[in-house]
Amino acid sequence: DFRRQSESESTLKVRRRLRSIPVIILLLCNGLLYFLASFLFTSCLVLGAEPPTKYVLKGTGESLKPTFSGQPNSILWRHNGNKVVEFDSREEQVYGAYKNRITLDWATAELEITGLKFEDRGLYEVEVDIDNIFYLSEFKLEVIVLGAEPPTKYVLKGTGESLKPTFSGQPNSILWRHNGNKVVEFDSREQEVYGAYKNRITLDWATAELEITSLKFEDRGLYEVEVDIDNMLRLSQFKLEVIDKVAMPTISCEINKDGGSDVSEVRATLLCSADPTPPESMMKFEWRARGKSQPGHKFNIPLGDERDNEEYSCSVSNPVSSETATFTAKDCYHACFAKGQQDDEEKQTEGNVMKMVRELNRRAGQEPVVDTEPRKGFVKEKKEQFEKKAKEPQQPQSITEPEKNLGMGEKASTDPPTDQTSPTLANSSPPKTERGPDEDPEDPAGV
DSSP states (O other): OHHHHHHHHHHHHHHHHHHHHHHHHHHHHHHHHHHHHHHHHHHHHHTSOOOOEEEEETTSOEEEOOOOOSOOSEEEEEETTEEEEEEOSSOEEEOGGGTTTEEEOTTTOOEEEOSOOGGGOEEEEEEEEETTEEEEEEEEEEEEOOOSOOOEEEEETTSOEEEOOOOOSOOSEEEEEETTEEEEEEOSSOEEEOGGGTTTEEEOTTTOOEEEOSOOGGGOEEEEEEEEETTEEEEEEEEEEEEOOOOOOEEEEEEOTTSOSOGGGOEEEEEEEOOOOSSGGGOEEEEEETTEEEESSEEEEEOOOTTOOOEEEEEEEETTEEEEEEEETTHHHHHHHHHHHHHHHHHHHHHHHHHHHHHHHHHTTOOOOOSSOOOTTHHHHHHHHHHHHHHSOOOOOOOOOOOEETTTTEEOOOOOOOOTTOGGGTTOOOOOOOOOTTOBTTBTTOO
C-alpha cells in the first residue's frame, strides 16, 4: 500500500509538471512575440524618416510634445542617447545639466526646456508606456544665436560675386536663401535652382560656395546658407549690395558779388554735381586743393584776377567706383562772362518783343502795354508766335463786291480792301454796315 501510494504521488507530480509545460511554453511564446513586436516597432521608427529640425534661439525655451493618447505608466526622455528625465508613475528623476531647467507633464509626456544652450542641440527621444505598450517619438533641436549683422559686400552691377561659408566637412545637404526665398537646394544627389537665378549661379557641392553672375539691383539683400554636415546643421549669412558706377562730375562757378572792389577780396563758390546713380545715399563728394580735402558739394575759394591758375578737383565716389573733375580758378570769369552775355541777349530779346507787342496793340486800338515785368513765358510765347507767322506763306484773299442794302436802297459802306495777312492789321476791326432806323438786324431786306 505504501508503495502504491508513493507511485501515485510520483505519477501525480509528473502529471502536474506535464500540465505546466504548455503554460510555460505559452508564456515563453508570448514573451518572444512581445519582444519581437517591440523590436520591429523600434526598428520601424529608427529606419523611418528623420524628424524635422526645430530652430530655437539661444537662451530661450522650447516644448517637445509627443502625440500619444492615454495615461502614461512611465516616461523616459533621452538627449543624444543620454537620460534627461524619467518618470515611473509615482515620481520623476532629472539627470545631469537639465536639473532646474526642465518641466515634464506626467499626463501628456510633454517636455519643456528653458535656458537653452548650444549643448542642448541634437536628437531628443521619448519612450512612453501606455497600457503596457511602448510608444516612441523623436525631435531634432537646433540652438542658434542672432549675432552681429554680417558685413556688407559691395559689388558693381553686371559683375559677379562668390559667397563662401567657412564650414569644414562634406555637406549632406545645402540650402541657399535670398531674403527668405530659395535660391538653390542640394540634397546630396542633385540640385535645384529657383526663380531668376537659373543659369546665373554655380554651387560647389563640396564647399557650399555660391557664385552669382550678372548681378542686378534686385540681387541685393541678405543671403543665408544652411549646410548639414554629419547631421549637424551649420548656418552662415552674407549681405550683398549691388551698386552702379558713378557718373563724371561737372563743376560750375558763381562769383560772390559782395566781396568789394578789391580784387584780392573777390571770392567764388564752386559747385560739384553728378547724375545720381543708385543707391544715391552711397555717393560721396570731396574737394581737393593745395593738399587739403573737404567733403560736400560746395567749395568756397578766394578768386584772383583773370590769370588765376589755381586748380581745384572734385571727386564723386561710391564703394565700387570713383570719378574726378578739375576746375581752374580763372574759368570762373569766363563762366560768369558767358552767363552775363546770355542774360543780356535774353533781356534785349525781351525788349524787342515787348516793343512789337506795344506797336501792334497801338495800331489795333487796344490799351498800351504798361512797361512792367512780363509774366513768365510771355516773351517766349510771343516770339514763337511771330516766328511761326513769318514762316507761313501769304495767301491772296478775294474781295467780294459789297452787297446792296435792299431795305434802304443804299449800298453798305465798306472799308477799302486791305491785305489781311499784314501783321500790322491783324487785329483790325471788321467793316461796319449802316442800317436804317427801322431795319431789322436779322432781316436786312425788311421782310
